[in-house]
Amino acid sequence: MSQLYELSEVAEQTGKKGKPCWIIIKGNVYDVTKFLSEHPGGEDLLLEYGGKDASKAFRQAGHSSDAEKELKNFKIGELRTTTTTPATAPIQVQPTLDQDRQQRVSSPAPTDDAQPMKKSSGSGFLCCC
Numbered sequence: 001m002s003q004l005y006e007l008s009e010v011a012e013q014t015g016k017k018g019k020p021c022w023i024i025i026k027g028n029v030y031d032v033t034k035f036l037s038e039h040p041g042g043e044d045l046l047l048e049y050g051g052k053d054a055s056k057a058f059r060q061a062g063h064s065s066d067a068e069k070e071l072k073n074f075k076i077g078e079l080r081t082t083t084t085t086p087a088t089a090p091i092q093v094q095p096t097l098d099q100d101r102q103q104r105v106s107s108p109a110p111t112d113d114a115q116p117m118k119k120s121s122g123s124g125f126l127c128c129c
């Protein structure tokens with residue numbers, strides 16, 4: 001499984017002050033530190049997005065499919081997106097509407113006044129009342 005990173009972890013790797021330069025593109029985390037000086041679009045553009053989500057900028061720059069393929073070489077993991085519920089959180093269980101209805105169906109009410117459904121009088125029309 002891919003390594004998962006918190007947004008806050010990625011945000012620290014800005015590529016400035018001797019730190020690595022990580023960017024996020026479509027939920028994936030890339031370490032582009034070694035690619036900074038090689039980027040045809042310039043080092044500054046990558047640094048501008050260091051520690052940030054560059055999905056939109058990457059798309060808007062109109063990169064070739066080769067550039068898309070190159071991305072794979074820099075992938076270090078994925079962004080953690082789901083927040084897990086703490087195990088200690090109390091879980092309240094309430095019957096759902098369906099369960100409630102099922103209970104009522106399984107304990108039938110007295111059927112004194114219940115009448116068998118009458119057949120239609122040949123008109124082909126069934127009354128549902």
Ligand code: HEM
Pocket residue numbers: 023030032039040041042045046049054057058061062063064065066067070071074
């Ligand atoms: C890991 C991320 C990136 C990779 C691997 C990458 C790769 C490349 C490559 C291979 C090219 C040459 C043209 C092409 O093949 O499309 C290029 C050009 C370019 N890139 Fe990136 N790029 C990345 C991120 C970014 C970001 C975040 C921006 C922000 C705007 C950006 C802006 C540009 C621009 C403007 C050009 C055009 C340069 C020109 O034609 O003069 N790139 N990039």
